[in-house]
Amino acid sequence: MTSNEDFAKIVEMDDKIRLGEATHEEKVIMFEEMKIMQSKRKAIKATIEVISEPVTVRFECPYCENDISSTFNDFTDRIGEVCDWKYTEIECPECCGIIEIDGVDWN
Ligand SMILES: [Zn+2]
Numbered sequence: 639m640t641s642n643e644d645f646a647k648i649v650e651m652d653d654k655i656r657l658g659e660a661t662h663e664e665k666v667i668m669f670e671e672m673k674i675m676q677s678k679r680k681a682i683k684a685t686i687e688v689i690s691e692p693v694t695v696r697f698e699c700p701y702c703e704n705d706i707s708s709t710f711n712d713f714t715d716r717i718g719e720v721c722d723w724k725y726t727e728i729e730c731p732e733c734c735g736i737i738e739i740d741g742v743d744w745n
Contacts, residue, residue, distance in 0.1 A: 693709070694710060695709070700735070701737075704730070725738060
């Protein structure tokens with residue numbers, strides 16, 4: 639029981655119990671639901687995964703030592719998807735030197 643609809647049902651049953659209108663069966667259901675809700679107040683460990691998206695591509699030009707950066711999308715538009723990058727030659731936008739991509743680091 640987690641949805642708002644289920645919670646509304648519990649509130650409704652709780653009102654019935656307080657007004658003395660609840661049947662024995664409804665009281666039993668209510669008791670079970672409250673036990674489940676209480677059990678969810680205890681913390682249980684779970685691993686979370688952060689899904690990240692590539693944003694920026696950066697490298698130091700081996701000719702002019704300028705720090706070159708570009709958005710990931712502009713970079714893939716120019717030279718293709720990541721799997722094609724190794725050994726691809728690119729031109730430094732600062733000095734026009736031709737650079738062969740030797741490796742890609744994901745940070
Ligand atoms: Zn350069």
